[in-house]
Amino acid sequence: MEIKDIKIPGKLSLKETELRLAFLDHVNIIPEGEKIKTCIQCGTCTGSCPLSYAMDITPRELIALFRAGDMETILRSRTIWICASCYACQSRCPAAIKITDIIYAIKRTAMDRRIYTKKFPVHSVRDAFIKNLYRYGRLYEPRLMFDHILRTGFWKGFKLLPLTYKLAKRGRIELKPTKIKNVSGLRKIMKKAQKLDLPKVYDKKPYIDGAVGYRAVG
Amino acid sequence: MNHLYYPGCSLQTTHKGYDISCRAVFKALGSEMKELEDWNCCGATIYMSIKEITSLAIASRNLALAEKMHSDIIAPCSSCYTILSKANKYMIENKELMEKVNGCLAEDGLSYNGSVRIRHPLDVLVNDIGVEIIRLYAMCELEGLKIANYYGCQIVRPEKRFDDRENPTSMENLFESLGAENVYYACKLRCCGGMLMTTYEETALKLSEWLLMRAVENGADCIVTTCPLCQMNLESYQQKINKTFGTNYQMPIFFFTQILGVALGLSEKELGIDLNFYKCDKVEKLMNQSHRAKQITF
Numbered sequence: 001m002e003i004k005d006i007k008i009p010g011k012l013s014l015k016e017t018e019l020r021l022a023f024l025d026h027v028n029i030i031p032e033g034e035k036i037k038t039c040i041q042c043g044t045c046t047g048s049c050p051l052s053y054a055m056d057i058t059p060r061e062l063i064a065l066f067r068a069g070d071m072e073t074i075l076r077s078r079t080i081w082i083c084a085s086c087y088a089c090q091s092r093c094p095a096a097i098k099i100t101d102i103i104y105a106i107k108r109t110a111m112d113r114r115i116y117t118k119k120f121p122v123h124s125v126r127d128a129f130i131k132n133l134y135r136y137g138r139l140y141e142p143r144l145m146f147d148h149i150l151r152t153g154f155w156k157g158f159k160l161l162p163l164t165y166k167l168a169k170r171g172r173i174e175l176k177p178t179k180i181k182n183v184s185g186l187r188k189i190m191k192k193a194q195k196l197d198l199p200k201v202y203d204k205k206p207y208i209d210g211a212v213g214y215r216a217v218g
Numbered sequence: 219m220n221h222l223y224y225p226g227c228s229l230q231t232t233h234k235g236y237d238i239s240c241r242a243v244f245k246a247l248g249s250e251m252k253e254l255e256d257w258n259c260c261g262a263t264i265y266m267s268i269k270e271i272t273s274l275a276i277a278s279r280n281l282a283l284a285e286k287m288h289s290d291i292i293a294p295c296s297s298c299y300t301i302l303s304k305a306n307k308y309m310i311e312n313k314e315l316m317e318k319v320n321g322c323l324a325e326d327g328l329s330y331n332g333s334v335r336i337r338h339p340l341d342v343l344v345n346d347i348g349v350e351i352i353r354l355y356a357m358c359e360l361e362g363l364k365i366a367n368y369y370g371c372q373i374v375r376p377e378k379r380f381d382d383r384e385n386p387t388s389m390e391n392l393f394e395s396l397g398a399e400n401v402y403y404a405c406k407l408r409c410c411g412g413m414l415m416t417t418y419e420e421t422a423l424k425l426s427e428w429l430l431m432r433a434v435e436n437g438a439d440c441i442v443t444t445c446p447l448c449q450m451n452l453e454s455y456q457q458k459i460n461k462t463f464g465t466n467y468q469m470p471i472f473f474f475t476q477i478l479g480v481a482l483g484l485s486e487k488e489l490g491i492d493l494n495f496y497k498c499d500k501v502e503k504l505m506n507q508s509h510r511a512k513q514i515t516f
Contacts, residue, residue: 029270031311050409054421082418084425085263086371086409091383100376104266111268121417129264133276137258139227148416163454167232170493174231181256185326186279193275193322 019071019109026105030098033105038095039063045089045099055079059089059099062106075110079103081122124151134187137180142173221337222284223251224302226295226446227259233295233446235490239475240294240339242489246482247347247355251292254284260298260305263372264413274315275322277305282328290335292342294475296445300372303336303379338373340444340474341380344388349395357483357515358508359397363500365477366403366438367393368429368452370445374407389442389474396481401436405429410448415455420462426451427459430467440470440498442477449473453495470496480505483512 027033045059046052057065057077065074074080080103089099111123128147132140149157167173180186229237244251257280261273280302284291293299309316310332320329343352367389373379374386381388384407390400410429411422429452433441443449453471460467472494479489480501486492491501 026270029308029312029315031308050425051414051421054418082414082421084371084409084412084414084422086412087375088371088407088409091375091377098376104268108268108270125413125416126264126268129262133259133261133265138230139259139262141228141231145416166495167454170495172232172234172493178230180258182326186258186276188325189275189279189322189328190272192325193272193319194269196271196318196322197269 016069016071019075019113020069022112023066023071023105023109026108027102030101030105032096033098033101035095035097036063036066036102039067039097040095042094044092044094045097048088048092050086050088051082051084054082059103062103063097063099071109074106075113075115080106080110081120121148121152124148127151134190136177137183137186138178140174140177143177220289221251221292221342222254222287222289224254224257224260224280224284224291224293224298226293226298228446228450229295232450233473235476235493236294236446236449236473238488238490239473239479239484242484243343243475243479243482244339246479246484247343247352249347254280254287254289254291257283260293260301262297262301266301266304271315271318271322273301274305274308274319277301278309278319278323278330279326279328281306281334282323282330284334285330286328290337292337292339294339294444294446296338296370296372297447299336299338300376303377306332306334306336307377338380338444340373340388340392343478344392345380349392352392352478352482353395356396356481356508357511358481358504360393360477360481360504361397363398363477363504364401364437364439365393365398366401366433366436366441367406367474368403368433368441368443368448369406370443370448371407371409371412373444389444392474393442393477396478398477401433401438403432403436403438405432410445410451412447412451415451422451423455423459423462426455427463427465430456430459430469431465433469434467438469439500440472440477442472442474444474446473456495468496470494470498470501472498472501477501480508483508485509 041060041064043060049059052058055078057079062074083103085100087100093099125148128144131147132144225237261276265273293302309319323329369386374381374383394400409425411425414422449471456467476489476491486505
């Protein structure tokens with residue numbers, strides 16, 4: 001059974017269909033990503049997650065909501081942004097579902113559609129990181145933090161000063177960024193890859209017509 | 219198979235101690251490492267989670283460079299280790315993806331066929347060189363040093379690589395054979411908060427506090443870790459943790475290569491221990507002892 005054949009209850013709205021297709025496209029890249037349909041809702045992921053106490057939707061609920069056809073709630077949740085990528089859920093899942101990678105896929109879907117708040121810290125770090133990498137080819141932490149602070153507010157940067165001083169005193173902060181020799185080559189690679197990564201445009205045809213039963217488990 | 223050393227960005231700046239000690243330990247054991255030439259950032263967890271193909275292309279550039287030299291990669295940073303392994307695995311398992319990435323790499327005249335293996339220094343030390351051989355090089359026993367071994371998340375997960383995913387014992391075996399005492403430390407794989415320290419700080423502080431609390435409870439002298447980000451969170455943010463939770467932790471956090479280097483008779487400068495925030499009296503005593511033993515031997 002193809003991953004796109006996963007049935008969901010009731011009639012789906014246009015938007016839901018589109019979001020779902022976009023998400024499944026991201027899932028398709030993951031090796032064994034289609035295993036999402038074998039979830040048995042045991043809750044091992046939620047129990048293993050060190051951060052589930054801070055989440056609004058737990059990892060188990062994430063998959064349940066996906067099956068129930070509520071992508072929008074998932075995309076607007078705090079869960080996907082607070083995942084620390086510790087892979088505890090993924091390594092323990094009895095159905096071998098790549099939960100962390102699936103959370104990444106949801107993240108990408110949300111980013112492609114700009115579903116996040118203004119001054120969003122995760123987004124700001126991401127932007128600063130990409131800029132940094134494009135400029136030097138390596139990560140230059142002071143610049144990353146500077147760009148991040150510019151977007152999220154100076155107060156945060158002010159609070160970081162004592163730590164910066166302590167690190168600098170021990171010579172653990174480089175004053176000059178190190179550039180890789182072949183930056184232009186890396187930039188070329190990145191530019192080409194970014195073209196392949198662009199969010200695709202979907203036709204507006206509804207994905208499932210008419211009501212179907214709850215037959216998510218393939 | 220020869221090995222190329224891939225330090226990663228954070229080992230060049232904020233975690234120099236790990237870089238210095240890693241090189242020094244391998245040199246002391248008679249297998250000096252060559253650095254991968256003109257390596258670039260692996261993309262880290264943050265890029266992997268936002269743009270799939272770009273992140274794979276960035277990581278694969280390093281793999282392609284290593285393949286050109288017919289070498290494996292040694293990546294000491296947990297994040298680099300996971301990302302490079304993951305990129306490698308994705309491309310080997312998904313030929314379509316490999317074609318796409320190779321299309322990107324061709325822009326710079328590179329290509330990758332999936333022959334490189336990614337190794338962690340702990341893996342090389344314990345499984346290639348072997349604990350018994352390391353013991354022969356040791357200048358002193360790490361007597362009386364109580365260690366909490368903290369592996370962090372990304373070195374043993376998500377796939378099974380060189381150690382168990384639920385209860386890894388490489389570091390315990392290594393330090394026990396060197397005479398140190400491993401304290402009971404159940405949360406050796408629990409998350410420290412990782413990158414959340416920059417985005418959702420309060421949440422991350424709570425996770426780190428948990429790790430410190432458990433180490434203190436079990437009477438550890440120091441926490442020994444394999445991950446630069448964990449070291450940063452546990453060490454640099456310790457003062458903030460104390461302030462937030464009203465605790466008084468003064469826990470030194472070492473890299474496993476630093477403690478191993480102490481046993482091998484390397485000095486404080488050679489191991490970058492002077493770069494750490496918190497000092498451990500027992501480690502300093504052992505360092506003097508082993509350094510003196512080394513001077514007598516040679």
